[in-house]
Amino acid sequence: MRSRIVRLAVPAVVGAVALAGCGSNKSSNSGSSGNGGKTVTIGLIAPLSGSLSALGAGMNNSVDLAVKQANANKTIKGWTIRYEPQDDQATPNVGAQVASKLASESNVGAVIGTLNSSVSQQVQPVLAQAKIVQISPANTNPPLSQGPNFAKGDKKRPFDSYFRTATTDSVQGPYGAQYLYTTAGKKTAATVDDQLAYGVGLVQQFGQEYTKLGGKILDHESVTGGQKDFSAVISKIKPKHPQAVYYGGQYPEASLLAKQMKAAGLNIPLMGGDGIQDPTYIKVAGAAATGDLATSVGAPTAQLATAKTFIADYKAAGYKEPYSTYGALSYDATNVAIAALAKALNGKDKIDDSVKQAIITAVQNTKVDGVTGSVSFDQFGDTTNKLLTVYKVEGGAWVPVKTGSFNGG
């Protein structure tokens, strides 16, 4: 009897895993002001719940703001924009599900998102098949736009409908490596990734440049999403005496890694990419975060002259959550989409395949001045704006220490 129960339990566990994937999907409509009878939907796919929801909320609010403004200004003649945010829970298969939902709707003009590169991997083919343009404000994993063999120089764009306003890890990783080796003077490092597309890619790109500069990578470890105990990994790294740890992944794990690392006497800075550059990182790691470094895409929003109106508008709209790392990039991505829709939908009655193709072409030819600087896309759909910023934790906040473009590599 006992073993039968255990046998029953295994499918039950599998069931629980599947169930955990389903959650609440809220969709809300914004922009009630009528602007002609026709409606076009702009979707968002981002983590609105779960441990990355702080970033997702900033994206959600920023897209919402852009849509509301466009509706108020009647930017798209004869059409009203309906905004439909979808929660991907930072989980690839959930992302694929909500992408399918958006793809099945008849009037979706563009989708903003995702946050996670791993989620985008699943979302891209679904949207591409429906010829829906996708603009990510946050994906930095190079293969998404340059194909799996990009590192060997064989760059091939997998999806014509995919664009991003965030620069890639083939810029971010090396930029971080240069800063860590040259500016911070850390000549040896250990790398840790979270086994997801973004983290693995970032660590790889970092490692290539770091070794090229003469740095030594003494150890490489992997952790899993949701992991809380890092003592075993830390004990393994510690006797190798690296001068820094480079982490490829997101802040929920990174903050705990930093905290436990320093509590275990491994007092070296942790550096990561845009995935860890979030206020929650400091809130969780506390004093242990001091001195930690992160690169992030674009220049710091608060310091951009071009971002003043955005920040003021965002504040005036009274959103509960801060615009966070990707707010400005999401706002730009949405405005790129809206501008393309305005061009492609002009004089049209419905969104058919030829209109969708026109939207894709219009996004490809985008050239606008956005909040984060000038926005345009290269032949892979990647932004031509390769500005990056290094942040350092000082006095309980991420302080920008260096902004620039990666050159060389």
Next chain:
Amino acid sequence: MSQLLQQLVNGLVLGATYGLIALGYTMVYGIIQLINFAHGEIYMLGAFGGLTMWKALPTGLQTKNYIALPLVLLAGIVTSTVVAVLMERWAYRPLRGAPRLAPLITAIGVSVFLQEAVRVFYPGAKGPLAFPALFTGKSITIGGVEVKYLSIFVVALAVALMIALQAFVRTSSTGRAMRATAQDPDTAALMGIDINRIIVITFALGGVLAGVAGVLTGMQYGAIDVHIGYIAGLKAFTAAVLGGIGNITGAMLGGFLIGIIEALGTQYLPQGSAYKDAYAFVVLILVLVFRPTGLLGESVAARA
């Protein structure tokens, strides 16, 4: 050598919490043959209960660990125990006598419900929340092995609780009633044992241990979120099966084993840190192939 010992210590500390949670799985299974998949959520609620208490304390007391720690632990225990008892009363008791699959599926439902309830209603629970360490003193070094005082506290408390539980089940009259119910509920009822009371006590005991585990996890790792119960629950369930489900010593042993396998796997196996979870399950499968009842699974009488 010291590296091996260091990883053993890491594994023991990690395993202590797995063991505490596994005890809840194993006791409930021993009494009513239910694998309570919502038990991981009881553990998560313990951590949140403790955090709530800490936040409610006046600032002056928050830093006084000798006051704050017992209060936070108590709050964690109370939260977990109350929820465990209510869960038994409302979700499982109406299904007493139903086919075994019904309470099993209910358990999964309860698990999702509790997780979502905390996520939606607890302020800030949509992301990770920082948890205070509540423990002063850094660490001692014994023979090249660095051991945090907090780690010693965690393992000592876990082992002490297990011994206390074992003594309670072996010697007290309630414990005897529990064992009788585990062996044969019908005959036990004929002997004048209130089965429902015993079942409630079992759930409550599981709740106490899970509450302690929840608070200890928060203190050790410095952050909690609503999903901690899911992975920890899965690992603890594995530990309970590994040790022999229904067996109290087995649950604790299984917990320590899983923790140590994870730590040593990280250190010594190729790609260890990436596949450490897989190694734990490989060991489980091997044990079940050669000993289907688990390592210590025979000391409870086989039934029907």
